[in-house]
Amino acid sequence: MVVRVAQYTLDVADLDLMAGFWAAALGYEVDAGGDGSAKLYPPLRTAGAPTVWLQGSGTPKRGKNRLHLDVVADGDPRDEVARLIALGARPTDVGQSGDEGFVVLTDPEGNEFCVLDRAPTRP
Amino acid sequence: MVVRVAQYTLDVADLDLMAGFWAAALGYEVDAGGDGSAKLYPPLRTAGAPTVWLQGSGTPKRGKNRLHLDVVADGDPRDEVARLIALGARPTDVGQSGDEGFVVLTDPEGNEFCVLDRAPTRP
Numbered sequence: 001m002v003v004r005v006a007q008y009t010l011d012v013a014d015l016d017l018m019a020g021f022w023a024a025a026l027g028y029e030v031d032a033g034g035d036g037s038a039k040l041y042p043p044l045r046t047a048g049a050p051t052v053w054l055q056g057s058g059t060p061k062r063g064k065n066r067l068h069l070d071v072v073a074d075g076d077p078r079d080e081v082a083r084l085i086a087l088g089a090r091p092t093d094v095g096q097s098g099d100e101g102f103v104v105l106t107d108p109e110g111n112e113f114c115v116l117d118r119a120p121t122r123p
Numbered sequence: 124m125v126v127r128v129a130q131y132t133l134d135v136a137d138l139d140l141m142a143g144f145w146a147a148a149l150g151y152e153v154d155a156g157g158d159g160s161a162k163l164y165p166p167l168r169t170a171g172a173p174t175v176w177l178q179g180s181g182t183p184k185r186g187k188n189r190l191h192l193d194v195v196a197d198g199d200p201r202d203e204v205a206r207l208i209a210l211g212a213r214p215t216d217v218g219q220s221g222d223e224g225f226v227v228l229t230d231p232e233g234n235e236f237c238v239l240d241r242a243p244t245r246p
Contacts (some may be wrong), residue, residue: 001196001197001198001202001203001206002148002149002150002196002197003148003149003194003195003196003197003203003207003238004149004169004172004194004195004197005131005149005172005173005192005193005194006193006194006195006239006242006243007192007193007239007242007243008128008190008191008192008193009190009191009192009193009237010189010190011187011189011190025125025126026125026126026127026128027125031245031246039243039246041243041245046127049127049128050128050193051243053193053243057189059186059187061189062185062186063182063185064134064182065188065189065190066133066134066180066184066188066234067131067132067133067134067188067190067191067192067234068131068132068190069128069130069131069132069190070128070129070130070131070132070173070176071126071127071128071129072126072127072129073124073125073126074124074125074126074127075124079124080124080126083124084126111189111190114132115126116129116130119129119130120129120130120162120164120174120176122154122164123154123162
């Protein structure tokens with residue numbers, strides 16, 4: 001018996017801002033719940049990929065998130081970083097050297113995530 | 124151009140404890156980096172599923188995590204919750220009513236995650 005990850009849940013302050021950003025970043029579709037939350041669904045061609053639940057929260061972000069997502073681009077990662085920045089992401093410094101093979105960004109509410117040069121592979 | 128989630132990175136204090144828990148929870152295999160971090164790989168039958176990177180951190184957890192994972196069981200979710208608790212998870216109260224269709228647990232270092240009754244589906 002095992003579990004698999006079916007969803008990422010993120011506490012957000014500005015639901016529309018964050019739904020817009022993450023839907024565009026991942027190519028997901030937004031289903032606003034009308035209850036201060038929104039579900040983001042993967043396109044049908046990637047059915048089975050985890051959904052994203054954006055959950056309204058009045059608690060401000062404090063410090064670096066203990067859990068973050070690492071993403072890979074379907075094209076050139078440098079182009080993808082530029083696209084994400086145009087969508088509202090910002091480069092951030094969490095102590096990385098810059099030679100690690102990833103770029104550290106924050107989403108519009110400061111949540112850290114990394115754009116990897118390539119998907120992790122088994123050693 | 125879009126990104127897809129390729130990895131979850133979690134800051135951990137006790138690497139062995141957390142690698143053991145999450146590998147058993149997800150059915151992943153541990154590759155200890157020997158550098159205070161560990162990679163967890165999905166089994167070959169689920170190649171393409173995100174890896175987990177456990178990253179040693181001296182910073183203690185503060186408050187509820189802003190991002191958390193929601194998981195689904197491949198069997199009865201009640202049996203799965205019992206299995207996860209036997210592995211070191213603990214039930215926790217983040218304000219849920221108990222009628223939401225998920226059980227809120229924490230991993231051995233207090234990171235919240237939910238066991239959903241079923242995978243999210245499109246409305």
